[in-house]
Amino acid sequence: MTKTPIAIVGLGKWGRNHVRVFAALPDCQVRWLFDLNDRAAAEQLALYPHLRAATSFDQILSDPAVQAIVIATTAGSHYQLAREALLAGKDVFVEKPMTLDLAEGEELCAIAAERGRLIQVGHLLLFHPAVDYIKGLIDRNDLGEIYYIYSQRLNLGVVRNDENALLSLAPHDISLINYLLGAAPIAAQAAGGCYLQDRIEDVIFVTLTYPQRKLAHIHVSWLDPHKTRRLTIVGSRKMAVFDDTETTEKVRIYDKGVLRQEYENYGELLAVRTGDILIPNIPNTEPLKLQAQHFLECVRDRTPPRVDGRMGLEVVRVLAEASRRL
Ligand SMILES: NC(=O)c1ccc[n+]([C@@H]2O[C@H](COP(=O)([O-])OP(=O)(O)OC[C@H]3O[C@@H](n4cnc5c(N)ncnc54)[C@H](O)[C@@H]3O)[C@@H](O)[C@H]2O)c1
Incomplete structure (x- = not known):
């Protein structure tokens, strides 16, 4: 070799x-x-x-x-x-x-x-087997039309002094959401706070607008009580959650949605549908x-x-x- x-x-x-x-x-x-x-x-x-x-x-x-x-x-x-x-x-x-x-x-x-x-x-x-799995679901339209995605990447530390939490943590979420949606955002808004060091934001909220009315929200922080690595995808047919802090059951697919239907009175317009939760078996390759x-x-x-x-x-x-x- x-x-x-x-x-x-x-x-x-x-x-x-x-x-x-x-x-x-x-x-x-x-x-x-x-x-x-x-x-x-x-x-x-x-x-x-x-x-x-x-x-x-x-x-x-x-x-x-x-x-x-x-x-x-x-x-x-x-x-x-x-x-x-x-x-x-x-x-x-x-x-x-x-x-x-x-x-x-x-x-x-x-x-x-x-x-x-x-x-x-x-x-x-983008090399995570769970992400491959979710990308497959989206591309096969199993989740239906993707409405919005939000991610949380939070922890207490590691506090950096050479870059803020946006540059340190959000590249993961931005690359992931761009990949899943197969597009780049057309607009970005952001707000953040510097609590530990001057002019270095510890916590940042970013809202991204993608083509076709899709929205994404990213919350990154190294000043948070919980270690969280979670991405939630809401589609018209199903919803998916990728929790990277779980050791095995990292992805859950919720067969839940809200159906718009023909109606006779306003109360029947939107019907909430809840079904099973699927936890797929995903290879644990690094x-x-x-x-x-x-x-x-x-x-x-x-x-x-x-x-x-x-x-x-x-x-x-x-x-x-x-x-x-x-
Ligand atoms: N992909 C991921 O999941 C992931 C996770 C953590 C960090 N990172 C990235 O990896 C990079 C390093 O992060 P880190 O946490 O190891 O930082 P670090 O500060 O612990 O280490 C950086 C190292 O680079 C060395 N260095 C700096 N400038 C150099 C130069 N010009 N030539 C040679 N060495 C130089 C420093 O001496 C230091 O040892 C960053 O870009 C960070 O965003 C990626």
Whole structure:
């Protein structure tokens, strides 16, 4: 089996998960690890003594064997690192949000297109087996017409000082809702509050309007008593709830709805219908592993990633508009 040689840059709280997953894939060779913080690299080398750390990002760029670079650094550095990687002829996996600025995201997509390089963005939920299942329901029209979707991504911490809760948490929800609805929003409104630090919002409410009168609402917060990761989809025929804090029963389909019908008096116009609740059996495969495998396949086979730069850019566009409204 040929092994795709990659480097992983950014070995903080999240990047170390990429190291665990890529290092375990049989068709992957992790050639380099790199972090500006030597301690972060040393911690990974203690866990994976067969790997090695680069002393600079340039050392990775100038290694002709490296085909792809996984960037899991803080969001503010994604643009510069991804740009340098693409210009050096490497494919790029970049964590969400792809960039903080729309023009920067557009530039990355343009460079990748010009140079025939790939960009995959770390919108992890699009590799979640539960999301595949729900997307199938929507595409087969099992839920009927989708009226609205709302999501809650709440916890007490992790409080960041380099970005607000919108940039840290909402990329998951925006990418997910765009994917499920197969569209990008046409308008965004947002309100938020800074309670713990100056000018860094801890709690944010975003309302998105999609084509065909569909609505979405996103509530993100790292200042909340409950850990909540829940998405609710209300369709004309059925309703679905995806609760990612559940260990096994993550999706519930409610055979509930309100029927509009022919009527003789006003009271009969809308008939509430309640039926069974279905809890489907969904495989418990780790989304991070599926995402990593997909990236390696794209690099090897030169096929476009399912979650490419254009999708990443749509999320950046919504984040930019919501930030402007805050
Ligand atoms: N997809 C997901 O589910 C998910 C979950 C958590 C975090 N993330 C994303 O992953 C990224 C990292 O998040 P984190 O929680 O690990 O942050 P973190 O602050 O814990 O770690 C970031 C690391 O990047 C390093 N770094 C910063 N700039 C660098 C540079 N120019 N070169 C090399 N190293 C550099 C820092 O030293 C640090 O070790 C963020 O973009 C975040 O949004 C994604």
